[in-house]
């Protein structure tokens with residue numbers, strides 16, 4: 001866990017995300033702009049249908065980042081549609097993840113030899129709604145020495161990043177209760193026994209990167 005700077009601009013966010021990502025995982029960040037929906041490719045558009053204009057802009061910003069990362073990995077002009085469960089579908093041999101809110105989009109991607117799977121999430125470092133906290137945090141979670149006011153949000157972000165890393169491997173939909181976080185150890189353990197490494201930064205935002213190293217077999 002690290003105390004990062006306030007993420008005032010994309011440059012700072014890039015630095016924080018790059019420090020969290022395992023070696024060889026490419027990262028990209030962007031402020032969501034009105035009109036970013038125009039970056040959604042025709043092969044992606046049909047999979048991103050029922051969204052508000054701002055939601056489509058956020059998805060478009062994420063797609064712009066994903067396309068740029070794929071270019072760097074030698075896959076120019078390749079679409080990243082949403083799968084049936086909302087997961088981004090990367091070309092064969094590539095893994096990655098997208099997260100966004102109304103203001104910021106981030107994406108990570110790598111060759112599958114570099115990392116078996118990766119997930120990211122970002123949220124403002126604000127308290128979770130009180131009714132959500134007992135759903136998200138379970139007695140098995142170890143969150144370390146964090147501000148109790150944002151402990152619930154911290155667990156939420158790490159669990160979402162871990163879910164985004166695990167779903168592409170087995171298609172299993174998980175609840176918060178299926179995901180046990182041990183932040184001091186940097187490990188998330190799923191109810192099915194899968195272990196996922198997790199790194200987190202807390203500043204104005206909580207940013208988490210979760211990944212399964214390439215060497216890990218099922």
Ligand SMILES: CC(C)(COP(=O)(O)OP(=O)(O)OC[C@H]1O[C@@H](n2cnc3c(N)ncnc32)[C@H](O)[C@@H]1OP(=O)(O)O)[C@@H](O)C(=O)NCCC(=O)NCCS
Pocket residue numbers: 058059060062082085086087088097098099100101121122159160163164165167168173174175176
């Ligand atoms: C995946 C999920 C956690 C994303 O959370 P979110 O707050 O809606 O949105 P985020 O900004 O964090 O991420 C959105 C991106 O996640 C990615 N995503 C969505 N479903 C995904 C999945 N099943 N696996 C991996 N990535 C997924 C998509 O790229 C999406 O962006 P896009 O719609 O522009 O393509 C959520 O949508 C979901 O599927 N929840 C069901 C399961 C659940 O809630 N379990 C609780 C424990 S995690």
